[in-house]
Amino acid sequence: MSQEALSSDSSLASESAPLLTDFLGALRSSFFSFLAKPIDELIANEGRDYTRAAERHLERLKTAFPGKPLPNAAVEAYTRFNQEILREELEFKKTGRYAMDEATLAEVCEKVYDNAEVMEAYYLEGLYLTYYFWPHHYELVQYYTAQFVDQFPGGETLTEWGVGHGFLSLLFLEKWKDMKVSAYDISRHSIAYSEQMFTSAGISNATFHLADILEQPCPKTDALICGELLEHVPDPNLLLQRAAAALAPEGRMFMTAAINAAQEDHVTLFRSDTEVLDLMREEGFEVESSLTITHPNRVEEEAPPQVVACVLKHAHPENIH
Template identity: 35%
Template sequence: MAQTTFPSEMKSFQLDGASYPGLTRMAEALRARHRFAADIVDRCAALFGARWADEFEELLNALFPTQEAVDAAVKGYAGFAMHSMRLQAAFERDLEYRSKTYEEAAAEVYFNEQHMMEEYLPGLLLSHFLWPHHYRQIRFFDELFVEAMRVAGASSFIEVGIGTGLYSGLLLRRLPHVRGTGFDISPSSKRFTETQIAALGVADRYEARLQDVTQVPTDPPAEWLVCVEVLEHLEDPVAFLRGLRATMAPGGKAFITAALNAAHADHIYLYRTAEDVLAHLTEAGFTLEQSFVGAAYKPSRPGVPVPLAAAFIVY
């Protein structure tokens, strides 16, 4: 499956501090304390342009409005990224993720309140804008799935594995008449999402519920379903996908993604290619409508696995 690029990506945009105070605060915090990511904000701004800057600035102002809050989020991002880089170096050598059960990952990550609130959730949230494959995936979601919801006059959605709540928040902001229900196993994800949704001013149209979606079917049935980067966290993604397929209302559509070749503390199931994910979706009864594949960076030498984001619109 070919990697996707967007013709609208710009190459010459530069941030100015007066228009983008949140991004400027973040860039300064990274430059001052986290040299490995010293120029990442400027590089993304040059690559993705004003639309990226406007969207990111709005989120930063809502969620991290003070220098202190930005500094804490940036510290979380640095820890999250360094942790990933260390595990990725071991993965490049071993070509396997470190063996771990779902229960071990859940205890280490999802139920570890301090780790979730200080590192994992702020880190993941910022990575959605600072890692090119993550941001391109958002654009694919926005331009194809959210747009299809808008055209169809969608009234509701569910998101499974809300994590940071970023995708739910984006949907609620883009579609002012839509209501959402989000599910996650982690109390920290529920809290972080609720804080974000409230800060964005859309809490009256959203409910976050604590629920292990591998055990209990989600309710209500989903006309529009979103599930971003959950499959690789599970021991048996096909069983989970079959459960998701069963919760779909007739005629419903789903946006389902997976991280491939991306070592992380809670990544258990190793997907090596987008075709592997598509085979699981098909086995679970989904039919492909459109797909996206994006790479985190160019491989340092031929044959070295690179983290990929693969997203699928299915019905």
């Protein structure tokens, strides 16, 4: 066993994080053992706060899906998710374009969102797990908590578009418990998964809507979460216009967008964070704060995959009715 793994094992043992320990053990024994290294580094560098939060993240899964055997089902989903991304990224490096950039929504739905072999086998759980197992996603969670959840000025309604696994709303609701929640997604698999996560977390004041958010009218909301959706739609301006219409005058929106990051359902290629932030300003938002994150192993690349996360508000709330 490497020195790194030894030291992380001992800090895990003293922290008593049985689910994380088991997950890491199963990951190390898999063909994809290299995926354990960034997690070992997070444990070594971030210490107890990280270990506790990652354990809690796995506990949410265990509670919501007691029938799924942890750690094996989670390791299977996580490794498969990473594998699919590596495959798409290799192709993107060769072609310079996303494989689905000309696909219709119906084609993406057939291949991904309506496909149980994708959504239920690895997509939702794999993506959920990246939030604590990819260092740059862990950084995103910290930014989200500090800049969006903790700074939220207060309100009655929370809406999430493209709710997926539901993690971002769940984290928000840990602090803002009594808000009324509306969650939208085009995939019945995402709706079923996030509904299960909400129910097991004891959240009862949520409604779920199976809908294409570009087509569905959405009532005004005080907080709007829109994580990893902008690059999934063919017309990001339209999504931002709809978001501007849905956000209450003093509301806040959290949004992320992937840059140079291929995935099987990414249809809009953003080349830089400036391009994304300019688009938001063009559609009437003020960028209250933003963070651009690059995978630590890929900073040396010419156009590395990145994610930009930001907190937005109306630039001119006085004009919103």
